[in-house]
Amino acid sequence: MKDVNLGIVGLGNVGSGTLTILAENADEIARKLGFRLNVTAVCSRSVKSKNLPAGLAPKLITTDWREVVSHPDVDIVAELIGGTGTAREVVEGAIAAGKSVVTANKELVALEGVSIWKKAEAQGVTLAMEASVCGGIPIHAVLREGIAGDHIETLFGILNGTSNYILTEIEENGSAFNDVLAEAQRLGYAEADPTADVDGFDARSKLALLASLAFGVQLTPGDIPTEGIRRISPIDFHYAKQLDCTIKLLCSARRVEDGLFVSVRPALLSKKTIMAGVKGAYNAVWSRGKFGADTFYYGRGAGPNPTGVAVVSDLMRVARSLHPEPAHRVPPFAYTDLAAAKPLEIGRQHRHWYLRFRITDQPGIIRDLSSILAEHSISIDAVLQLPDLDKQNLPFVITLENSPESAVRAAVEKMSKLPFMVEPPLALPIERGV
Template sequence: MESLNVGLVGMGNVGSGTLQILLENQEQLAQKLGIPVRVAAVCSRSIASRELPAAAVGVDRYSDWRDVVGRPDIHVVAELIGGLQPARELIETALSHGKAVVTANKELMAREGFSLWQAASQAQRPLAMEASAAGGIPIHSVLREGIAGDRVVAMAGILNGTCNFILTEMEKAGRGFHDVLAEAQQLGYAEADPSADVDGLDARSKLAILATIAYGCGVPAEDILVEGIRRVSDVDFNYASQLRHTIRLLCVARMGQQGLSLSVRPTLLPKDTILASVSGSYNAIWVQGAYGQDTFYYGRGAGPLPTGVAVVSDILHAGRELLSGRENRVSPYSFKQLTEYQPAPPETFRQPYYLRFRVENRFGIIADLAAILRDHHIGIDAVGQLPITNWRDLPFVITVEPATEGEIRAAVETMSQLDYLLEPPLVMPMFAGF
């Protein structure tokens, strides 16, 4: 092999960032791999109208991905189009043509990644997916190699830059969710349809991938408890601040005696913790190992160049594997075989919770709520209420002592029957560590 020939399919955010790095950083990439890394082809459906960098002058352009994966001189195909189909078909076809494959596709890898790895394994070709979770943070390599000698006990991460941007703006400026979301859309930080981000689905796919790599079990993303940030309001930041906390969309994985507990939900974090200081579109992951204890990873979770770095690093990794000629490829999931996912029962872990109510004011509300909590064996930690400005829509907060998810859910279900509640209580865990 005189050069490692690469075909990039998808010329959007990630594809264009990847192309820029491959063209600009050619010299150093060749020094690292030992042979040049050459972009042989780029593809997107609208390639004819796309402006490419001047340095892409000799690069062939295609509008049909089949033309890229079928080219005999291409060694590595990067799938950067996203979605389930035709991305899956593209990867399978590329593998069957003997190509190594690199992908940034979290949705596909969270759902069907392990079967694609089996196909890659059979084809004896590398499959790499570093960019699929936490974009610019090399957390896959860390879990797969850097701390592979450890046994991961727990992880907590901020994995969606759009939500983190919205929440930190709400906190800084005391603004409402919809106002900040509109600005994020204008700035290009949020999609026109923001549901994948603000409803926690994007973070859920990333957590499914990271948990699979960390624990070696096939985690179905749809089994993860997910709550988005739509219900978090400026009032919650006000109360959280009085409690010396802030609010972030937190992804948590914890291994217990009886199984794995996974959740993505808005969470109160003490202001003096490192995770609470992660602002704007940044991501971070805290990993706790049984032996190495705590490690923390921070960086850009998305964006053309940070994600492009992850894709290019995977291309180098694939190139090294192809050059070494090994038949037993390194699994992108770290584990050779995955075990069955064993979810922890909801009574496994105890943690304090923040409950925010909106009520039409009347006598006896606190007494009613306290009685329900008592009946579910949940102790009250504090009750907070800002000065009343509207008797017909009064927000107030109860924080409770550590309880299980099952106890809290049962109590909140009973509370939701109360006729003076304007909406079901907003429940957020208060996370202070594992």
């Protein structure tokens, strides 16, 4: 069978990992495909300073992506630069040139994936995007094909390895958030600007993609209620431990009769759940189907080699589709069409809650808080307080019975105005269904 030629745009961590795998695993890949994948063109702004893996001899080495997508010998283009500016030009340029595209770009696919897919479909080429979520876990293939026969009801995920690493370090070592973040940056787990990771935006893009695959809807990432982990401190893990829980940045999507609840936010998880054991920079996805019940997927969410494996696997899948044209290709979003959708108002959702307070100690505090909760028809489950000598900054916790989020948020807003509050109360859902 005829070899398939590749154009690789972007030689950062993912691009470099992809090239390494294509070079070092070339013979094994050829055995699986029945033909070889040849790296014909590579592109990077700093390509002249890059050392390509031994065994690769591209015909074209360039700083101009246009030369790659227009090269007559390139069959598939891999966009591995990230972002939504030049990356979109690369992807759409390749599609316009009649070339299939593999991308690891979660932000671009979450924002523009459906329109790009439609353009690819019109051109008769393939869009593949397995590496865009949970680099080391083939979760796209799982939802698109592996459990496609099921009716997914609930999906939970730990989708950002940086945040999970930070939370793990706070829990295990009692370190402050800023100290752990600085260490994560030193180790390369966190970017110099960590906003996308610690404020939940990276995980939000990934959840939008997984919701498309699991539920057949098109969500705008900005519509997803999102909270980051900046306010989580060691004291929260002390209280979580008393509740036999841990704290994770949890991506949640749950189907109900009239729509979909989705959110990205830190939440308490029972330590009895399998998701609670996901530590460090690892990712995990748990799904519950109407017929197939529970399935769980775990692995590294990022890194040159795990993500590179996902990219190369996509390149192999697309290359197969060129030998010959298959009668039926699996759509990249699992469904043949996506219905426009917005998440249900998160305030309608009922959950148990963890409220952590920092107060200046004085008589009547529990009375005042209980009164506000009663005004909003919210019942207290428990009051927890660890010994603390600092009466000017005293932490304690109230857990709540199952309550509508709108009522809890309204109560917390009123509580935050009480004169003894050192800072606004921290409200975290307690997830019991994972």
